Amino acid sequence: MRKDSVIANIADDLGLDIKQLSSRKLRIVSRTAEKYFNVDNGNLYIKDRIDRETMCGTEDLCYLTFDAVVENHLTVFRVRVEIQDINDNPPTFVPDVFTLETIELTSPGTRFALRNAEDPDIGSNSVQSYKLSDNQYFTLSEDRNLDGSTFLELVLEKPLDREKQNIHKLTLTAMDGGKPMRSGTALIRVIVTDANDNFPVFTQSVYKVSVNENTPVNTTIITVNSTDMDEGVNGQVTYSFSKTSGNVHYTGTFRINPVTGDIKINDKLDFELTKNYELSVQAKDGGDLISHCKVLIEVLDENDNAPEMSITSLSSPIPEDSAVGTMIALIEVHDKDSGKNGEVDCKLSEDVPFDLVLSSDNYYRIVTATTMDREKVASYDIIILATDRGSPPLSSWRTITLEILDVNDNPPLFIRNTYVSYVPENNLPGSSIYTIQASDPDTGDNAKIYYSMAISDTEDQPATSYLSINLKTGVIYAQRSFDYEQHKEFHIQINARDNGSPSLTSNTTLLIHIVDQNDNAPKILYPSPDSGGLAAFEMVPLDSEEGSLITKVVAIDPDSGHNAWLSYHFLHLSEPSYFAITPHTGEIRTSRVFQEKDVLNHKIVVMVKDNGHPSLSSTVTLNLLIANNFQQVVPRFTEQVTEENPQSNLQLYLIIALGLISLLFIITVLLVVISKCKKSEPVPMFSNLSSSLYPQVDPRILSQYESGTMTFPYSYNVCVGFDPSESDFSYMKPNQDVPVENLIDADYSGLGNGNGKEALPAPDALQFLIFTSERRCLT
Template sequence: MAEMKIHQAPTCKGIRWQVTLLFLFSWFCHSVSLQLHYTIVEELRKNSVIANIATDLGLDVKDLMPRRFRIVSRVSEKYFSVNLVNGNVYVKERIDREKICKATAICILTFDAVVENPLNVFSVKIEIQDINDNPPMFFHDTITLEIIESTTPGTHLVLQNAEDPDIGINAVQTYKLSDNSYFALNEKTSSDGSKIPELVLIKSLDRETQTIHELILTAFDGGNPVKTGTAIIRVIVTDVNDNMPVFTEELYKVSISENTPINSTVLAVNATDDDEGTNAQISYSFSKTSENSLHTSMFSIHTINGEIRTKSNLDFEISENFEISVQAKDGGGYVAHCKVLIHIIDENDNAPEISITSLSSPILENSTLGTVIALVEVHDQDSGENGEVDCQIMGSVPFQLVSSTSRYYRIISSSVLDREKVSWYNITILANDRGSPQMHSRKVIRLDISDVNDNPPLFLKSTYVAYLPENNIPGASIYKIQASDLDLGDNAKVIYSISNSNTEDFPVSSFFSINIETGVLYSQRSFDYEQHKVFQMEIMARDGGSPTLTNNATLFIYITDQNDNAPKILYPPSESSVSAVFETVPFASEPGLLITKVVAVDADSGHNSLLSYHFVQISEQFPFNINEHTGEIRVLRAIQEKDILRHKAVVMVKDNGDPHLSVTVTLSLVIGDHFQQIVPKLNNQFSDGEPPSKMQMYLVISLALISLLFILTVVLVILSKCKEPKPPSDFGAISKNLYSQVDPMILSKFQNGTLTLPYSYNVCVALDSSESDFTLMKVNQNIPIDSLIDTDDSGFVSGDIKDTLSPSTSLQMMFDDIL
């Protein structure tokens, strides 16, 4: 302990202060307790400087505000304040020692000085010294005494003492009685050290001579300057009553519990009088003093038996002791006095009080272990074990209660916090005292956990698949991808983007765009299934925290096919220079015989590319049918002489899309075994329905064309003989595989819808028109025609059909002109 004297301060009017600094060093829970002791006098002016507490505590004045320096007290905060700019402690309100401590010898006000970062609690005691600011006062301005005339000189009459709220030397020190012939003043010291004035009779009284004697009693205190108080003593001389009441005890002491019920007997005082009759009849009452005026509301006394009872509920925390003056008065007017000391025994009737003097909420979820959450003060108004308190945190929470001093606890974090698991805590503090029965109280603190960007955005899946129909509208939304973030605020705000992955050497951003806030994907253009079938891209989700966290997901977009391509006919050629394709059918064809096959493809896929074949606008007697699925045209029934020799068939190829798309091709099917038979029959058939003039014209044109064709054929034969002499092939020796099935691998090479069949023929015409014939001289085998036409079910085709199919392709123009 070190003692330091602080010299006179300008605002203290020359009052010398003594400051005692008590350093108690302890390292319990990283806290240091420092105790300051100041001594001041009462009645200092408001804003008087007591001391510089910052200097005395060794604190930098600049740190007072950042460290939240403050004083904590239930009583002292009313009288003292601290200036956080200069660190001085000021008088906040007039201090009346008598009001605060009454007659207590040592009057001390205490408060705790609290600073944070780091947390420290300092205990400060300020002793209030008494000054002579109160004069002595008598409760009654006039003291009336009755004395019988037969009272012998030397008799002592106890007088009411003067009261002075001051203590020590400033209290009542002496009394003085005005000059008179009958009475003198004597001062008696009681057991508690107070002086009681006694009036001493020095000369016999004569009621007949003087009935009333008035004296002036003056009380002096020991202050500087001395203060006085006076009272008039009025002595009434009565008839003879020569014995005074006498109490069995001068001082009565009793202890009772603060839980004593109302109207309970505390004790009974007793006084006796040796007189007889009315002079021996004693009545009890409380002496009329300022102190008793307060106690009469708590206790009552029976005037006859002197029994003192409780009138109100007692409270140890309000008052621990009661000092009551009791007087006994006999019938002759003599009065005797005694004192009753009642001590109140404390009971455990107050639960502990929990208050939060400092709370840090919210705290970051990544706060380090041991972070101070709050400073808790615990107080119990009871005393002894009843006022000793134990604290704990209820439940399973990641916090710990650590004692700093006898009344202060710190709540610190004891494990890692995670806002995504628990965003706030209710910390329940339970305080139990050590009384019997035990009393407790609870305090619930809500602590919010603030977010830290410790969670990246999360997709529900690592891979997403979307389907987009082709021919879509550019700019339309096609898919929504979404990621969630467990954080809050900007830490959970997700921004989407497409990574720079390429598709077919083109950046994905040229095909798609994404809304950075909603994750909605938009198409930048219209897609064609036949060009692009699938896109792969990386979608990146980035949060708005610092540092930024990201996550990726793969998105596959499949373009689905739409029926936007009509079928294309590969065979027969649709871009032929002739008006229709010519096919010959022998008379002896049996039902089911394969005539030809329509071959078509569709650029679409799936159901949209499934093709079906149909005849359009045919008569009921039409002798052919077409396979709906393969396009094969076969003989439906046996051919008769009366049947029409030339049939025009329109074949429609239709896909399976919605809506259907189709294409048509026209075939000319001519019935005849040989070419020589076809022309006359056709002429006869047409002559039946045509005028003679037209028939003649047709014959002339036919002859001219035949002649021209004959000349050209002769020239071609001569030229071919000169270059490459080979024996002519028989007209009927065409390969039996002429009508074989078309190879699907070949069809893919003719996506433009055409199939070139480069065949060369030599034609021989006899002098006799009836013996004219066509002979295949040379066949270019670059692309075999038998690879485009399926055979019939038997695997071979009759020779007549072979003979008629090959020349029909080369002579298509001629037959169209003839017909």
């Protein structure tokens, strides 16, 4: 058939929908058929001219077999195309000139063997009949051999006469049965000689032998034998291969001993190349008489070829989330041997999550058997082992490397749920304080991690003004300096997000503790240092015993721990020392019994220092007045004041006098009111609290102090006025005639006439402020 001829519609024969052929990718897979066929739109076309005789020789049936593969929804079909013979070859004789020698005494009826014509075609297209040209001496005889071939002989019909004709030229014509018929001719030259009138005769006209393909070279596989009734030189027979079209290809494979007729292997046999040999052997006597026989050699297959594998389709890499049953590769297996030697079994190496599925006689699919996890195994080396069924079996193997493509199936991972960091206060702004890292077992962009943080805003500043985090490295920076007294810790939620699609996140908690530094000096609460530079005054009874509590210095430190441990010390203490201070409590006590001659006014400086490194301190100045009553205070105090410069100490003098008189008056009224407190209704604690004894204390400071390491200061009983609006203030003239003693010794219940408007004598340098109001007692 000519090129591009349509053989058949293979899609219809296979039951395929022609509309789906392009998407399903129908194609031909074969080692030989691809040279001769192709498929287009479901039709099977001739790609190149097919010569049946070249492909199959003289075999009765000739087939070309190939696989039709449909890739999508993989299906493999076995297709066999029969190649039918046409009469395209005429019969031929090799050689086309036969030379026969015969003695002139040859008797009629003698037969001369002739070589048959050869026709590569088969059946009726092969040689069907012979015809000999007209002559008076010879006729043609056609007999059938046991193998069905024609045994052609030239028969002498009448005696030859060399003197009349020594050479006879005959034309032998071979005709096949094709339509139209083809024919071939050969020239037969019969040379008439004298004397030698007997031909060599073979014991068999056809010799058959079977030999294994692995038979060693030089092995004798068969011996032909012929006899000649003649004597002498005419009876000596020599053997050789006749030159025929078949023998031309085999003369190098075999050799024959010219004397013994032994046929030996001259070259290695290969069943896969040639399965059968047909040799023509001639025996020639000394008188040049020749006879012929055939030697048929069958080569038996040996398992000398290991299976061969080829990968026709491979999908690598595959995503790790590929479904079970995903096809990885399509493997073609082929063995050149035949029979059991050519039957192949395949299997995969152990410990791989794949299955080998047989698709057709020669094709296997490798599919996934379980789900993949790239984080556990990033690639697989799949070893396919093919073993034939020969004896002994031969094997071959092929390795396929399959890469697993990463899928973002793992979120970033922190080692701990909570991280703790300690950062000292007063740090440098912009410095790194902690590095937090998460890991992601994925790869590429799926493993790139970006960090962010979320913290609650503080009272005075947004959280982002204190901390920041590097997006890529996870390094946390302090945006500003920390103050332990304002913020003792930060709770931060760190978020880690990978760069996959979609991205995955995880979080952890970072607890940042601010470590206290000794950056706050002690703060004195009592006596209040905020008195405009004036010292506080305390009255000490003259008859105080040794060790009596006079007052207490109360201080706190906003720091914590060792930095808030306070100690109290005297500075600039007068000699001799009348007072002592407890280092840990700040209590000031008398250190001796006072005498009348002792100095009335003592000025002491108390230093409060903390236990930090370096230590910080604060000071406060106290004026201690030693007297049992105000009458003792005024003369001595006046004497001391007059000795000083009145211009420079006038303001201090007035303030001291006012404080002492107010204190004495409050103490006096306190005794009067105590008896009435029991009848009074409870008043809310510290409502409209007003006292000149103790300064107002910031509640925040007290709350810090309560949470510190020191105990709360001692409590004192204080009598104060709860309604300042009811107070009356008046200045008395210095020339009124009320003696001072009346003020000191007045009745506690009324303090004189109780209205506070009677005149009181006072030093010229003092004006006394009389404070009258309804009083209540508060503890």
